[in-house]
Every structure is written in structure tokens, then in C-alpha cells.
Amino acid sequence: MLTKRIIPCLDIKDGRTVKGVNFMELRDAGDPVELAARYADEGADELVFLDISATEEKRKTLARLVYHVAEKVNIPFTVGGGISSVQDVDVLLKNGADKVSINSSAVKNPDLINELVAKFGSQCIVVAIDAKQVDGEWKVHLVGGKVPTDVELFSWAKEVEERGAGEILFTSMDHDGTKNGFANEALARLSSERNIPIIASGGAGKVQHFTDTFIAGKADAALAASVFHYKEMEISDLKRELKNQGIPVRI
Amino acid sequence: MKIAIIDYGAGNIQSIKFAFARLGLKAELTSDVETIKTAEKVIFPGVGEASSAMHKLKQSGLDLIIPELTQPVLGICLGMQLMCEYTEEGDTKGLGIFHTKVKKFNHGVKVPQIGWNQITELKSELYRDIPEKAYIYLVHSFYAPLCKDTIAVSDYGLSYSSALQWRNFYGVQFHPEKSSTVGAKILKNFIDL
Numbered sequence: 548m549l550t551k552r553i554i555p556c557l558d559i560k561d562g563r564t565v566k567g568v569n570f571m572e573l574r575d576a577g578d579p580v581e582l583a584a585r586y587a588d589e590g591a592d593e594l595v596f597l598d599i600s601a602t603e604e605k606r607k608t609l610a611r612l613v614y615h616v617a618e619k620v621n622i623p624f625t626v627g628g629g630i631s632s633v634q635d636v637d638v639l640l641k642n643g644a645d646k647v648s649i650n651s652s653a654v655k656n657p658d659l660i661n662e663l664v665a666k667f668g669s670q671c672i673v674v675a676i677d678a679k680q681v682d683g684e685w686k687v688h689l690v691g692g693k694v695p696t697d698v699e700l701f702s703w704a705k706e707v708e709e710r711g712a713g714e715i716l717f718t719s720m721d722h723d724g725t726k727n728g729f730a731n732e733a734l735a736r737l738s739s740e741r742n743i744p745i746i747a748s749g750g751a752g753k754v755q756h757f758t759d760t761f762i763a764g765k766a767d768a769a770l771a772a773s774v775f776h777y778k779e780m781e782i783s784d785l786k787r788e789l790k791n792q793g794i795p796v797r798i
Numbered sequence: 799m800k801i802a803i804i805d806y807g808a809g810n811i812q813s814i815k816f817a818f819a820r821l822g823l824k825a826e827l828t829s830d831v832e833t834i835k836t837a838e839k840v841i842f843p844g845v846g847e848a849s850s851a852m853h854k855l856k857q858s859g860l861d862l863i864i865p866e867l868t869q870p871v872l873g874i875c876l877g878m879q880l881m882c883e884y885t886e887e888g889d890t891k892g893l894g895i896f897h898t899k900v901k902k903f904n905h906g907v908k909v910p911q912i913g914w915n916q917i918t919e920l921k922s923e924l925y926r927d928i929p930e931k932a933y934i935y936l937v938h939s940f941y942a943p944l945c946k947d948t949i950a951v952s953d954y955g956l957s958y959s960s961a962l963q964w965r966n967f968y969g970v971q972f973h974p975e976k977s978s979t980v981g982a983k984i985l986k987n988f989i990d991l
Contacts, residue, residue, distance in 0.1 A: 548953055550914045550933070587978070592914055618816045623935060623976045643812040645937075645976065668846040670910055670937040713910055713937075744912050767908065797914040797933040 550795045551761045552592035552768035553782055554746065555775045557582060559628070560600040562608040580615045586775065587622045589782040592797060594620070595648070595716075595770060598628030599691070606635070610642045617643025625673055631656075636663055640671065648673035648716055651689040654698060657710060664711035673746075674712040676703060678733075679720035685733055692720040700733065701740060708741050715741065716770065718748040726752025726774070731764035738765035746770055754780070754788045761794050799989060801825040802837035804864070804877075806854045811843050814874070817975035821986055831863055838869055839989055844876030848900075848940070849888025851876055865893050870991045871967050878962060878969030879940060887940050896962045896969060898945035907955040910939040915952045917960050917972070922949040924961065924968060926987050932980045934960070934972035942971065 558565045563577040583594050596616070598609050613626055626639050627648030636647050653660050653674050663672045677692045678685045678700040685700035704715055717737055719730030729750045738745045744767035747760045751771035760766045774780045786796045801818060803811055805827045818825040825841065826833065834840060842864060844851055855861040864871065864881075873881045882892045885900035892900070903909045916931045936952070942959040944951065950961035952971070962969040968988065974981035
């Protein structure tokens with residue numbers, strides 16, 4: 548049967564991993580390729596690279612990084628951060644990325660989703676949505692959650708699916724960084740209303756949070772960064788524990 | 799070993815080249831008919847939409863070349879689907895190698911299926927040293943039903959063919975190039991056929 552996916556996220560700045568830590572075994576903890584290979588060996592099901600650098604030169608650096616990751620890593624990976632055109636996506640896919648994720652650019656120009664799907668297929672277009680609750684309503688935020696919009700989460704998710712996106716990566720800004728668990732209520736609603744896979748993001752702190760997001764949150768995959776970066780949790784231990792709790796995972 | 803990856807402009811093939819490189823093998827991306835005919839192994843990749851991919855194949859005349867090949871040929875993902883008789887995607891006639899018609903997932907499951915699933919009822923040299931229920935990575939909205947060519951079965955609300963074989967033609971719905979060590983072993987087994 549189809550298993551639930553565990554997806555470590557690597558934040559990239561100028562071709563290097565940020566939030567990098569003391570992986571004793573790594574020659575260079577800031578090298579995304581080495582860290583990616585390590586996560587793959589530990590049992591990660593996919594990887595997400597989020598480029599947070601903001602220079603004009605970053606495209607070239609990012610494309611080169613994607614090439615080297617594809618060369619070394621034998622599991623799928625998604626690249627996101629600042630992607631706003633067909634040309635951006637073309638470069639990343641040609642260099643070996645399996646999927647790309649778009650976020651602010653899709654909200655500003657929803658037709659971009661249709662264009663990308665028409666050219667590259669649904670299977671490689673992930674739409675990332677950052678949202679938080681404002682007066683009891685989930686509102687989409689842009690630029691890494693900094694800029695509020697009037698767009699409502701569930702209607703935006705519906706539109707995203709209708710426009711052909713293959714997956715939704717939902718980050719709750721209310722939960723991100725808290726380590727108190729994922730936004731399972733919103734996730735469950737998203738997952739029930741939509742017919743494409745939903746990736747949960749924001750709030751992972753312990754194993755039980757993953758179990759909860761797969762059961763109560765009905766998530767198809769769960770993404771986390773710091774718990775893996777800071778080695779608070781080994782992916783192999785996490786998956787073993789999930790399996791013990793009856794969650795289908797690849798071991 | 800001369801390995802040809804058929805280039806017909808359909809999708810990302812970089813990761814297939816890399817997967818062979820990790821095995822210490824060089825695979826050549828080519829649309830040249832002579833190169834394809836004389837290769838010892840042929841890979842027929844494909845990502846994207848079926849009718850436009852078939853259109854590209856026809857433009858280059860490869861739709862007539864591929865079914866005539868006599869060496870081992872491995873279709874991957876959309877490549878496998880195009881080797882069937884027909885696919886519902888874009889109402890497209892296939893190459894007619896495998897004896898089945900590709901359908902859309904339409905029975906209360908999320909579409910596309912994305913992630914790691916298991917392969918069972920393994921029946922081929924392709925799976926030498928691969929255990930039953932091994933995990934492989936899939937991304938697809940259409941599937942080949944079970945048929946006499948089925949050499950691996952996966953379950954996604956229903957049982958379907960995650961791999962097919964007829965004579966020298968092999969097809970896998972999953973992405974061996976992205977399926978970790980299991981996928982690498984399957985590619986190696988194909989090369990060793």
C-alpha cells in the first residue's frame with residue numbers, strides 16, 4: 548500500500564545549507580548535497596530544498612546545486628523559493644529536480660499554475676501555501692508568511708487543485724517553529740476536501756506529532772526541518788516508531 | 799555496454815542518466831535511429847502528458863522503430879503506458895506492445911498517486927535479489943490494469959500492474975532511478991539481462 552512520506556526540508560542560502568549543525572560524520576555540515584545524501588541514507592522518502600537567498604546570482608547557484616543533488620541522491624526531491632516563471636522551472640527540472648514548489652508567485656498570478664501544469668505536467672508542480680488564523684479564519688500569507696492577504700486557505704486550495712497542481716504543501720504559520728504539533732484540524736479539512744496529496748508542515752517536535760498528523764490530520768506526507776537538522780530526531784528512529792504505531796511507512 | 803535513452807523531448811531524463819552513472823555505466827541520450835537500433839539496452843522514458851508525448855514520437859518516426867527493437871527495452875512511467883494498446887489520457891493510441899489499456903485512477907483515491915508503494919507477485923529476472931513487498935517510488939494518475947503481461951502488482955485502492963513484460967519489452971510504472979537502492983538494483987538487473 549501507499550506509505551506516508553517523511554520529508555526533511557533543507558533551507559538553502561547561496562548554495563549552502565543554513566540552520567546547518569554539527570553532523571559529526573559530515574565533512575561539511577553546510578554542504579546541501581552531503582546532507583541530502585545523508586537524509587536519503589537514513590530513510591527520508593523525499594527532500595525539499597527551499598532557497599531563501601535573494602540575489603540575482605542565486606538562479607545559477609541553485610541550478611548547479613540541483614544538478615549535484617540529482618547526481619548523488621537516489622530519492623525524489625522538490626525545489627522551491629522565489630520561482631516565478633516557466634523559465635525558472637525549466638532550468639530546475641532540466642538540472643534534475645523532480646518537482647518544483649511555487650508559493651507567492653502563484654497567489655499573485657494564479658495562471659502560472661495552469662501554465663506550468665500544461666508545460667511540465669501536474670506531477671511536478673507543488674503549490675506551497677503558508678497560512679495563519681486571523682479572526683478565526685485561515686488567511687494565506689506571502690513571502691515566507693510575512694505579508695498577509697485576503698485569500699482564504701480552503702478556497703485557495705480548491706482553486707489550486709482545479710488549476711492542476713499535483714500536490715499542496717500546507718504550512719501553518721501559527722504552528723511553525725512551536726514544536727507543538729501540526730495544524731491537524733485544518734489539515735484534515737484540506738485533505739478531505741481535496742483529491743490531491745497534502746503535505747503537512749509546521750510544528751513537528753516529537754514522534755507523536757507525526758502520528759497525529761497522519762491520523763487526525765489525514766496528511767499524506769509530513770515535512771520538518773529543525774527536528775532533523777538539530778538531530779532531535781533520527782529519521783530511521785521516527786519511521787520505526789511510526790511503524791510500531793501502525794502507520795504505513797517505508798523502512 | 800551501450801545503453802541508449804530514447805530522446806523524444808518528453809520530460810526530464812537527467813536523473814535516469816545519473817542513476818546509470820551511479821552504477822558506473824554511461825547511458826547515451828539519443829534520437830538517432832541507428833544508435834537506438836544498435837544499442838545493447840534501450841531505455842524509453844517519459845514524463846508528462848500521453849497524447850503530446852505520442853505526437854512527438856510520431857514526428858520522429860520512433861513510434862514505428864520502438865516496437866521492432868529486438869534487444870531488451872525498458873519503458874519507464876509514461877514510457878511504459880505508451881507501450882500499451884491505448885491510454886485514456888488524451889484518448890491516445892499506444893504502441894500496442896503490452897496487451898492492456900491504460901485507465902485513470904477513479905475510485906475514491908487521491909490522484910495522482912505520489913509516493914512509495916510496494917511491488918508484489920514479482921515474476922521476472924528484473925527482480926533478481928529483490929524481495930516481495932519491496933518499496934518503489936511512483937507518481938502517476940493513470941494505471942495499467944492486471945493482464946497476462948503483468949510482472950509486478952501494486953495496490954492503490956485496486957490491484958494494478960506496476961510492471962509489464964512481453965518478449966524483450968519491459969515496462970515499469972515506478973521510477974527506478976528514484977527508488978533508492980531497490981531501484982538501482984532493478985536497473986542493474988535490466989542491464990544484466
